[in-house]
Amino acid sequence: MSKTPDTEHEVDTTGHVWDGIEEYNNPLPRWWLWTFYATIAWGIIYTIAYPAWPLIERATPGLLGYSTRAEVADEIATVNERNAGLTERLASVELAALGDDPELMNFAVNGGAAIFRANCSQCHGSGAAGVQAAGYPNLLDDDWLWGGTIDEIAYTVTHGIRNEQSPDTHWSEMPAFGEILAEEEIASVVQYVLQLSGQDHDAGLASTGETLYLEQCSACHGDAGMGDTFQGAPNLVDAIWLYGGDPETLTETITYSRFGVMPAWAEEWRPGQGLTEAEINAVAAYVHQLGGGE
Numbered sequence: 001m002s003k004t005p006d007t008e009h010e011v012d013t014t015g016h017v018w019d020g021i022e023e024y025n026n027p028l029p030r031w032w033l034w035t036f037y038a039t040i041a042w043g044i045i046y047t048i049a050y051p052a053w054p055l056i057e058r059a060t061p062g063l064l065g066y067s068t069r070a071e072v073a074d075e076i077a078t079v080n081e082r083n084a085g086l087t088e089r090l091a092s093v094e095l096a097a098l099g100d101d102p103e104l105m106n107f108a109v110n111g112g113a114a115i116f117r118a119n120c121s122q123c124h125g126s127g128a129a130g131v132q133a134a135g136y137p138n139l140l141d142d143d144w145l146w147g148g149t150i151d152e153i154a155y156t157v158t159h160g161i162r163n164e165q166s167p168d169t170h171w172s173e174m175p176a177f178g179e180i181l182a183e184e185e186i187a188s189v190v191q192y193v194l195q196l197s198g199q200d201h202d203a204g205l206a207s208t209g210e211t212l213y214l215e216q217c218s219a220c221h222g223d224a225g226m227g228d229t230f231q232g233a234p235n236l237v238d239a240i241w242l243y244g245g246d247p248e249t250l251t252e253t254i255t256y257s258r259f260g261v262m263p264a265w266a267e268e269w270r271p272g273q274g275l276t277e278a279e280i281n282a283v284a285a286y287v288h289q290l291g292g293g294e
Contacts (some may be wrong), residue, residue, distance in 0.1 A: 011041060083107070091278035096287055097149045106284065112286025115279050119265065128290055135243050135260045142293045143240035146170050147229045148294035154284035157275070160264035161232070169264060172232040177216065178255035189213055190250045196225040196236050 013022045030095060047053060050062040061067075079193065080087070086107045098105050123136045130138035146156050159166040160247070162173075176184060185208075192209030194201035214223065220233035229233035243249055243258060267274035275283070287293065 084119060085277045090281050091276065093281065095154055095281060098150070103129065108197065108282045108285040109289055111279070112282035112284070115275065115283045118287055119275070120283065123262075128287065128292075132241065132244055135258060137242060138240070138292070139287050139292055141240050142292055142294065143235060143238060144229060144292075144294060145232045145234060147228075147287075148292065150284055150288040150293060152229075153287050154280055156262070157284055158266045159269075159282050161262040162166075162259060163261055163263050165269040166264035166266070169241070170232055171193065172220075173258040173259060174220070174253075176255065176257040181212065181216070181254075184255050185209075185212055186251060189217070189254055190247055193225070193236055193250055194245075194247065198237075199245070 012027060013023045014021045014025045032120035048062070048067050049064045051059045052062065052163070053060045062250070086104060089101075089104055090108055090111075093104060098108060099218075116124075116128070121128075123134075124130050124139055125136070128139040130136045132138070135275045139178075143150070144152070146152060146161070156170060159169045161170045163169050177189075183190070188205040188209035189212050190209070192207075193215050195206040195209075220231050221227055222233075223238055225236035227233045239245070241249075242260075243253055264270065265275045267276055267278065
């Protein structure tokens with residue numbers, strides 16, 4: 001079948017020809033072009049009026065001076081102003097009695113959760129379960145190196161552990177027994193610690209290790225291995241281990257020791273980056289109510 005071309009209504013061509021194919025000259029509708037030009041004009045006006053073009057250190061501010069950061073800061077300031085009374089009470093509350101004030105307790109726990117996620121979850125995990133391989137404590141269990149009452153938690157958050165910021169930081173240091181005991185002596189102590197914690201062990205080596213343990217380790221961990229929160233000495237009898245309780249990890253711990261550090265979070269020790277008294281009390285309340293606090 002064929003059709004005779006309608007030459008009367010044929011659209012002019014652009015004059016371009018490719019392999020015998022001609023291009024019709026069909027311009028875009030005027031309304032479409034004007035809409036397109038309007039969007040270009042709007043884009044230019046927008047980039048002049050509002051922050052838009054990135055520079056080396058900051059973006060162009062825009063003639064209107066609009067800032068999303070300032071808008072958020074205003075919203076935060078408004079919320080802080082509304083909560084000023086609760087914040088003031090939280091900063092001076094007796095933490096042990098915080099549970100007697102449901103309104104303040106709810107405010108503290110919700111605020112503390114946000115503070116924990118922003119500042120503590122990087123080490124302790126978003127769910128506060130810690131990371132054993134790295135020596136970050138699990139805050140959900142009942143094993144607390146420096147005490148797990150709400151006041152003790154607040155003190156630890158304030159001053160940290162083994163840091164150079166606060167003079168009142170928790171401080172203890174386990175000797176590297178690899179420089180004190182022979183390898184076979186360390187092996188026997190490991191077997192005794194396994195016995196203390198109810199794990200499979202070599203009874204003969206554990207008997208030898210008991211004597212060494214009482215001579216070298218009991219001053220901190222106690223004769224029965226129950227630990228001492230005043231010194232931050234771990235309880236060796238329970239099934240909770242900061243770095244791991246298998247023979248290989250225990251051998252490494254006894255040989256080289258451990259020296260975990262936690263920063264002091266009080267504003268006094270971290271100017272411009274630290275936490276206020278109310279924020280410390282809030283995060284202490286949050287951690288304590290997770291279930292592991294004493």
